[in-house]
Amino acid sequence: MNLVIFTCNLSAFLVIATADCPEKVFKRIPLKDSLFSNYLHFYADVTVKMCAEKCVETSTCASFSYIQTGITKCYIFQDRVWPGLNQTYQQHMVTYWLLAETCPLGYTYNISLNVCYKVFTNQLQWLDAMNLCEEEGGYLYLGNTMERFQIIQNLEASYNDIVHIGGTGRDTLWSWLDGSEITNSLWYPGEPTNFEGETCAGIIYRDNIRQALDQSCTAVRKFVCEIPTRFA
Numbered sequence: 001m002n003l004v005i006f007t008c009n010l011s012a013f014l015v016i017a018t019a020d021c022p023e024k025v026f027k028r029i030p031l032k033d034s035l036f037s038n039y040l041h042f043y044a045d046v047t048v049k050m051c052a053e054k055c056v057e058t059s060t061c062a063s064f065s066y067i068q069t070g071i072t073k074c075y076i077f078q079d080r081v082w083p084g085l086n087q088t089y090q091q092h093m094v095t096y097w098l099l100a101e102t103c104p105l106g107y108t109y110n111i112s113l114n115v116c117y118k119v120f121t122n123q124l125q126w127l128d129a130m131n132l133c134e135e136e137g138g139y140l141y142l143g144n145t146m147e148r149f150q151i152i153q154n155l156e157a158s159y160n161d162i163v164h165i166g167g168t169g170r171d172t173l174w175s176w177l178d179g180s181e182i183t184n185s186l187w188y189p190g191e192p193t194n195f196e197g198e199t200c201a202g203i204i205y206r207d208n209i210r211q212a213l214d215q216s217c218t219a220v221r222k223f224v225c226e227i228p229t230r231f232a
Contacts, residue, residue: 014026014028014048014049014052014096024052024055024056024098025098025099025230026052026055026064026096026097026098026099027096027097027099027228028094028095028096029095029096029097029178029179029180030178030179030180031081031082031083031095031175031178031179032093032094032095032179033089033090033091033092033093034065034081034083034087034088034089034090034093034095034179035065035075035087035088035089035090035093036065036075036077036081036085036086036087037086037087037088038077038078038079038081038085038086039065039075039076039077040058040060040061040076040077040078041054041058041075041076042073042074042075042076043073043074043076044071044072044073044074045071045072046072046073046074047072048066048068048072050074051064051066051074051076052064052096054074054076055076055096055098058076060078061076061077061078061098062077062078062079062080062097062098063077063079063080063081063095063096063097063098064076064077064095064096065077065081065093065094065095065096066093066094066095066096067090067092067093067094068092068094069092070092079134080097080098080134080139080177080228081095082139082166082168082177082178082179083168083169083175083177083179084168084177084199095179097178097228099228099229099230100116100137100138100227100228100229100230101229101230102229102230103116103227103229104116104136104137104227106118107225107227109229110151112147113147113148113151114229115148115151115226116138116226116227116228116229117141117151117224117225117226117227118136118224118225119155119163119222119223119224120132120222120223120224120225121222122222123220123221123222124164124220124221124223125217125218125219125220125221126140126164126200126202126215126217126218126219126221126223127217129164129221129223129225130164130166132223132225133223133225133226136225136227137227138225138226138227138228139166139177139225139226140164140165140166140167140177140223140224140225140226141165141166141223141224141225141226142165142166142167142176142177142178142180142226143165143166143167143176143186143203143212144176144178144180144182146185146186149186152165152203152210152224153209153210155210161204161205161221161222162202162203162204162205162213162215162219162221163202163203163221163222163223163224164200164201164202164221164222164223164224165201165202165203165212165223165224166201166226167182167200167201167212168199168200168201169182169192169199169201169214170194170197170199171192171194172192174192174201174214182201182212186211186212187211187212187213188204188206188211188212188213191211191212191213191214192213192214193213193214194214195214196216197216198214198215198216198217199214199217200214200215200216200217200219201213201214201215202214202215202219202221
């Protein structure tokens with residue numbers, strides 16, 4: 001395939017270029033030490049670059065996980081894996097997501113944050129909303145920085161109710177879908193309550209501000225999808 005690999009800050013990004021197709025960019029996400037059971041392919045004794053190559057060769061690959069110590073192992077996935085799926089503890093496992101080349105028509109692109117998102121006003125349960133976002137090429141929106149959270153704050157008044165976003169957890173262990181922690185500053189006071197097994201995250205509008213809360217995953221809500229992109 002005449003594969004040429006450019007590695008730019010290996011801890012964060014992998015850029016794969018070939019003579020036959022446009023370059024592919026993978027981003028390492030905070031999620032670690034997690035092995036998911038729904039992999040398409042498995043390879044042993046490979047480098048992280050070779051693992052990325054295997055993902056590029058698999059037309060449906062959207063993410064891969066890699067053990068970088070001992071006997072190296074590579075797992076190829078059809079979707080971008082996230083906390084809450086079928087997973088077991090696997091020390092030293094790291095995960096990369098494939099980034100989309102552009103922000104598609106119908107989505108809004110924030111150039112300063114490189115965020116591509118869309119608000120859906122039809123109401124679905126959390127997992128159904130997540131599945132729709134995956135069909136769109138993304139996932140439920142990550143509010144994992146104050147700047148990204150501000151985008152949700154600025155939703156129009158017609159969205160002044162609870163909206164599904166991309167976070168899961170229980171008790172005090174909550175994370176965004178990329179594995180980064182949902183920090184205390186983003187929760188509404190008293191949240192998460194962990195009432196009756198509420199394990200999916202939402203955004204609620206109270207006191208003229210939007211903040212995170214835990215909610216039932218079967219609650220029917222509007223939602224925000226995000227597609228991770230290299231650039232607009």
